[in-house]
Amino acid sequence: MGSYLPSTAGQKRQMLEAVGVSQIEALYDNVPASIRLDGLDLAPGLSEMEVSAQMCALADKNHVFHTIFRGAGAYDHYIPAIVERVCNKEEFLTAYTPYQAEISQGILQSIFEYQTMICELTGMDASNASVYDGASAAAEAVAMCRDRKRNRALVSAAAHPAVIQTIQTYCAGADAEVALIPTKDGRTDLDALRAMLCDTDACVYLQQPNFYGNLEDAEATGAAAHEAGAKFILGIHPIAAAILKSPRECGADIAVGEGQPLGMPLAFGGPYLGFMACTQALFRKLPGRIVGETVDAADERCFVLTLQAREQHIRREKASSNICSNQALCAMRAAVYLAAMGSQGLQKAAQLSYAKAHYLAEELEKIGFPRRYPGAFFQEFVTETPLPAEQILAKLEAHDILGGYPVEGGILWCTTEKNTKAQIDALVGLLKEVCA
């Protein structure tokens, strides 16, 4: 019964008459009779009240954990209230790609501001308007580096598994090769990388911090790649980037990452945000929408979609990417988030996440959960467990805590600025109890 149709039966009759057909079905004359439907095998429509009740019941079937110590690609960072408020504005929500610059300055300027912030975060020269998520950003970055001579991508096995899978899938599509760089002690094995690199390698992809939360020697990795004539792609965590060496400082040609921590809710995996930035030398190869500054007929500064000659609607089969719709509203969320945090705030979020992880690691060490890998880490780390991980995690779940993510040989714990000392102490107390 639900409907968003303004037309009344009477108006439809008037319109049919104006069109010159007697009934609405006649508009479908071109549809072969053999495939015209009698109706769909679906329940009848419902009223808004019923749909609301059904959908709320579905939401209620999920459990929202009170406390979260799990990251592994999706992070429970604090989302300032202003982010939701701004991005809920219907003007932003219900517009499409800003093709008509004259009535789209709001979106164009917000993307230009986003691009600037991503450049600042990464230290790069140019950013696009966003791609689907961090994993597809990594895959698109690999595609940017390939040419006829260099067709293989070397990807750190310590990157997020979904990122690796996505790069593999994209490369398989393009009949390009992917080789995994093995890990050693939870980090990319630099010696192995150096041994693998050859002159048909297009790029090296490294994630910093890596999937296990460990900090990599990104500069050395980049240097190795460049020595072999390959490009260096660095995948980063955008909040960690506030205090970690920037991709620029690490020598990256392309920086990519998952923008979810910048104000996007966990939302069962999406919508998230893929950000991509690169050096001046590469910007014409960036896929997706890009906003540029120009002036209007009155010589006032304004913004437009630009460099469209790269894109599919112009180049068609010669385009290097097919992306058009992206994650514009998520990019706006990120921009509002970064504007609200400012440099100090973002550094604080990073520093708090870091300090809390180190406090947790220390406390866990004391009760028999030693760290599995040595060396520096950021907000995530793997510990061994005195009992099977599943058993431990189930106990935590019963106390409304989503514990770390079970990985081979242990648990991958994560903290953000949201995890208070009280929460951490409670977690440790509970674990102690479980394992006693």
Next chain:
Amino acid sequence: MGSYLPSTAGQKRQMLEAVGVSQIEALYDNVPASIRLDGLDLAPGLSEMEVSAQMCALADKNHVFHTIFRGAGAYDHYIPAIVERVCNKEEFLTAYTPYQAEISQGILQSIFEYQTMICELTGMDASNASVYDGASAAAEAVAMCRDRKRNRALVSAAAHPAVIQTIQTYCAGADAEVALIPTKDGRTDLDALRAMLCDTDACVYLQQPNFYGNLEDAEATGAAAHEAGAKFILGIHPIAAAILKSPRECGADIAVGEGQPLGMPLAFGGPYLGFMACTQALFRKLPGRIVGETVDAADERCFVLTLQAREQHIRREKASSNICSNQALCAMRAAVYLAAMGSQGLQKAAQLSYAKAHYLAEELEKIGFPRRYPGAFFQEFVTETPLPAEQILAKLEAHDILGGYPVEGGILWCTTEKNTKAQIDALVGLLKEVCA
């Protein structure tokens, strides 16, 4: 630590210098030293993240019942999604009273539309822009009727207790008398009323449906009031009004009511909405803001606050009411609600609420919960209970059902369109079990 201050320390210094004082405390020279505070005995400010967590924890200490069979002045009607969406627009939220008509047409027009809808619902000629709630609306209506000769208000004892209390409080303030019209079988005793009425009575206040959900003989009550030269005020439920005789049809001089059912959440009692409408003869006595149509300097239709000569900022001690801030945003909610429902939708909400109450009453009768009062009722009714009400209600609460409101001699049940047959059947099944 929290702050919404844009000024930086450096800017404050510049401004102090411009003002010509050396430190900010010097601006308070007029404040006697003896009462200047050293500081407040309060916890230090918090970050947004901490406040958010604390406030969410408070919200979590409340229980949101899955199913509600309680009304008694606050009704769980369905709120269309468009209501929240529209009324959350920051332009509406962050503006104040539309004193400057040139930049306030949005609010002025929306109030004009609201006034029109209230006139339609009540059948009256004029409505104000809202007052605080249904109870204060009733009290203000009584004040409209009083003059030197007629100083007593007769109020049905079957009205909502809070309405009666509020009328009493307002009248006590004005040194005016209130007399309660006794009830008989859950309805206002018309014979008693006729016997009470005298020529110093200003008005008769009746509620339809009354507190027990029963339908009153409003026309006869109005006729009795008028016969004695008193005004007739009818308090109505705005959704019931879609199918019940309008106040106009009942002969009312003033119609008032609690607008909460028109799109306002239960919200622990507020903000709600008091609506007031009256006949042409009385509109200059209406308290509060009123919006009127006029034209601007270019002869275009526009809207302004009008009839301000009635108001306190002009008349000061001669004003009959002091109201200025009202419930404007709630009035907008009501207008959006009524626009979304339309006449058909509102009648459906009323009819569904009515039918479900009658089904529930019938089913309850079958299991030993007979109705306490005979005759017609709307969406609420009182039943007797085979066990003490508290015992029954506690059992329902354990099943996430908020049962009816305990009143003398039984329970006051309520249904709205949200109560499905399945919910009603489950309730009845549970009660049967409890009382078995």
Next chain:
Amino acid sequence: MNLLFEKSVPGRACTLLPDCDVPNAALPEQFARQQPLHLPELSETDISRHYTELSKRVHGVNDGFYPLGSCTMKYNPALNEEIAALPGFTGIHPLQPEYTAQGCMEVLAEAERILCAVTGMEAMTFQPAAGAHGEFTGLLLIKAYHRSRGDLQRTKILVPDSAHGTNPASATMTGFEVVNVPSSPDGCVDLDALRKAAGPDTAGLMLTNPNTLGLFDKNILEITRIVHEAGGLNYYDGANLNAVMGVARPGDMGFDVVHLNLHKTFSTPHGGGGPGSGAVGVKDLLVPFLPNRHVVEKDGHYTFEDAEQTIGSVKAFYGNFLVVVRALCYMKMLGGDGMRDAAQTAVLNANYLKKLLEPYCDAATPGLCMHEFVLTMEHLKKETGVSAMDVAKSMLDYGMHPPTMYFPLIVPEALMFEPTETESKETLDWAAQTIAEILERAHTDPESLHAAPTRTPIRRPDEVRAARTPKLRYSFDA
């Protein structure tokens, strides 16, 4: 633009409610409505676009500078709205069992505790829905107090002539007689006049401090002492608390009862004219008379209690609860120091803006001010014919909300500015420059000010016509 009713199309509708799933029941004919009901018939698209269009014909705090004096149009934090929308607050029935609504009750208790600390009061009620409602409640308390002591002769309320119109109106509503107390030339209460007015018939004094000229009355302790010595009580109109919160407390100034505008001082949005919250705080002596359903804590459990000699209800239930939720968010953010900071910055902003404007026009009072100040266009009008109204209307063309016009009544051609603390120096600089330009234009091109505004959705409305031939609703017959 068209009205909803003019956009209505017969038969158009949103599909909101399901069909009936229980046996139908027919309303007896004698109760059934015959009168037609004209509500607009619209699709959701229509409604959404209508209000989107309306939203573009409104100026809110989020749209720009809004120095509307006496209204404290400070920024409304996004967090407040997020929290007030939590189902754990919006979904609670006011009459559900107390044990299932402890969070709501704690909100009221916690807000009371903080506001008592801020005002120096003993207890607070949130039942009043707005400032004027709070005044009414406060005066009822004063009345009840005197009555309870058998002191029935106290029939007069003293009100300074600079007071908001609500003060005398509230006094009248409460059955008191209003005695106007003049201001002395410096804008403060004339102490001699006050001494003369105060006496055995004095029920109380209503005072706004800082007053509507933006001045903190330096004789405040003397004022409240005079009234107390006459046996009256002192009522503090908290409309201007934003100037002094954290700096000085009405309780310490000698006030016995105070109302606060949570929607002003405590950052909850004004909503186009409400809902507000006019919380009323009282000292010990008035506690026994508080409105009913006052939250009380016992061993960490909250209950509603009625005061012994309660004045009753001024509305149903417990007040505009969600407004209190927002205010509590704000107070938790700021804490004691933050409130003081906010007040001091509000005062600094007002003084700074006043300083910037003084070269171009006359202030009603010289020297320092509190959180607001009043300019007078009296000379300007004499010289150029340009009125305070013309200046205000010209400001509309620059995307700025004008100050309060023609108030307080004791200042001719008054413009009352309250910039609030959430405005930046940049905004104040811009505003001052803009106003200076307007004032200059008053001399060079007064006509353009008479004709202003020209860039707004409508031009100046004909208010006289509106009042003389009232059209208060859309007519379906026309």
Next chain:
Amino acid sequence: MNLLFEKSVPGRACTLLPDCDVPNAALPEQFARQQPLHLPELSETDISRHYTELSKRVHGVNDGFYPLGSCTMKYNPALNEEIAALPGFTGIHPLQPEYTAQGCMEVLAEAERILCAVTGMEAMTFQPAAGAHGEFTGLLLIKAYHRSRGDLQRTKILVPDSAHGTNPASATMTGFEVVNVPSSPDGCVDLDALRKAAGPDTAGLMLTNPNTLGLFDKNILEITRIVHEAGGLNYYDGANLNAVMGVARPGDMGFDVVHLNLHKTFSTPHGGGGPGSGAVGVKDLLVPFLPNRHVVEKDGHYTFEDAEQTIGSVKAFYGNFLVVVRALCYMKMLGGDGMRDAAQTAVLNANYLKKLLEPYCDAATPGLCMHEFVLTMEHLKKETGVSAMDVAKSMLDYGMHPPTMYFPLIVPEALMFEPTETESKETLDWAAQTIAEILERAHTDPESLHAAPTRTPIRRPDEVRAARTPKLRYSFDA
């Protein structure tokens, strides 16, 4: 207007995060950032006003008519947004245990069930984030299918010349060679050309039906048969499904794989360019290759499973989940009949608008259309010098979003209108009249159209300059 960076004031900040409550830990120097980080320093007021101002420089569906061809700018229901904001959806970690996320998984399963019924497909994946992403995924499936059969010679994808640019680009990304198939004069696929192109090297055909001229290809069954007989698979670009949902199914037309734009056909908002959802449906033969983490129901319990020969991941996790939530709301509202109604009304609206406009200009194809139609300004341009661009830009001055310009490429000076079903007759009448006036003005005052728009926040931008001297970020040095 100024940029956030230009509004930034050193030292200004929002107070969002608490201080550290655990022992501090220092990041080893060798990992520490040295490069400065310029993020704007702003108060919440600044941010709120900035984006409020930006929001007034945007035209969304809620602001008015938006007949952007091929983009299906239908109304976005308020309920969708309310539901997608429920903490029970937004607060769920993608890697939390399945037993704690059954509601999310049921959303995916239920949406899959309904969309399979609508399209005539067997299974559906929601991993792709947009239409183009869906195309890429669909072609990967086709590729995997042929590979799994050892059929390695199939390297070509047939694409009609009226196709969206994404089709050939997607084919290239997937390692295929693109073979363009011309249209016949009636705007449909040239069957002879298709027969010639199809062969043992054909991996598949990508077709949009109705096509970008707004025509349902009457030979659709023959087309898909030709491809099947050549051993290829048929890919349905669902961009235009809104014309036929509930009326005919891609599965019944002979398609093996289809992508849907949930943000177009199923009413989820476009968000200024995303996020979307490019759900991909497949027939049995492609099920073994679906992207990983496909939801499967067993005895009322939902689990994620990887297909045997999965193509892997096209992005992390399960797709733009909250977009699927919105689409499911919409589908539950409409039900089967409602979807058919929506499609039929969309087609009716397009035909009606076309009929109203035909007296004033040339349609690219005569007669009936589906949900969209294309006008050509070729004659107008020859006669008056006024281009499709000029006409489009003139529409901006009337608060109307222009149609898609210069697409499809096979029509010179094309303007492609898609009014959608959520527009009323009143709006269509108004739009037609407005466009008629513009077209008339093209003859009487062509200059005014070249100069348009004039009432928008900016005038026509210099796009050449933007591309020649790219300024892609704000420069802090400037």
